[in-house]
Amino acid sequence: MLLAAAGCSSGEQEHAGHAHPAESASPVSTSAPVPVGSNAKLVTDFYTQAFVHRDVAGASQIYVAESYIQHNPQVPNGRAAFVDTMGPYVKDGVTFRIGRVVAEGDIVVVHAESIEKDGKRSAVADFFRVENGKIVEHWDVIQAIPADTANGNPMVPGTATSQAPGHR
Numbered sequence: 001m002l003l004a005a006a007g008c009s010s011g012e013q014e015h016a017g018h019a020h021p022a023e024s025a026s027p028v029s030t031s032a033p034v035p036v037g038s039n040a041k042l043v044t045d046f047y048t049q050a051f052v053h054r055d056v057a058g059a060s061q062i063y064v065a066e067s068y069i070q071h072n073p074q075v076p077n078g079r080a081a082f083v084d085t086m087g088p089y090v091k092d093g094v095t096f097r098i099g100r101v102v103a104e105g106d107i108v109v110v111h112a113e114s115i116e117k118d119g120k121r122s123a124v125a126d127f128f129r130v131e132n133g134k135i136v137e138h139w140d141v142i143q144a145i146p147a148d149t150a151n152g153n154p155m156v157p158g159t160a161t162s163q164a165p166g167h168r
Contacts, residue, residue, distance in 0.1 A: 038103065039106060039130040045059075047098060047126070049063075052095075052096050052097075060083050067079075070137075092117065093116070097112060097156070100157050108130060109125055122145060123145055126139075
C-alpha cells in the first residue's frame with residue numbers, strides 16, 4: 001500500500017498515517033512527494049486541478065475516462081455528466097483541502113475537507129479506480145464536521161480541529 005500525505009512536511013510524510021500536520025487556513029498544497037507516474041499522482045493532480053483550483057472541466061478532460069462510472073447517487077455516469085454536475089457546484093464557492101492520499105493497486109483514496117460558502121464543513125473520502133491512466137470509477141463518503149466533538153481531534157489531517165466540550 002502506498003501512502004502519500006499531501007501537504008505534510010517530509011518528516012510527517014514518513015509517518016503520514018499518524019502525523020497531525022499544522023492547521024492551515026488555505027487549501028493544502030499538494031507538493032508533497034507522490035511517486036511519478038503512479039495512480040496516486042494521477043488522482044492527486046486531478047483532485048488538485050478540479051477541486052482545489054476549481055477547474056473541473058479541464059481536469060476531467062485530462063484525467064477522467066469518457067465512460068466514467070459514478071456511484072454517488074446524485075451524479076450521473078459519464079465524464080460530461082460529472083462536469084455538468086460538479087462544475088457549477090465547485091465554481092459556486094465550495095473549497096477543498098486535501099488531507100491525505102492513499103493508494104493500493106488501481107484504487108486511490110483522497111481524504112479531504114470541503115467547506116461550503118455558508119461555512120458548513122464536511123470530511124470527504126473520495127475513492128477512485130484508475131485504469132490505463134484514466135479515472136474510470138468513483139465512490140464517496142461524506143460526513144458533516146460538527147463544531148463540537150467528544151475529543152477535539154480533526155476529522156481530516158491538516159484541517160481545523162473541532163472543539164471538545166470544555167476545551168473552548
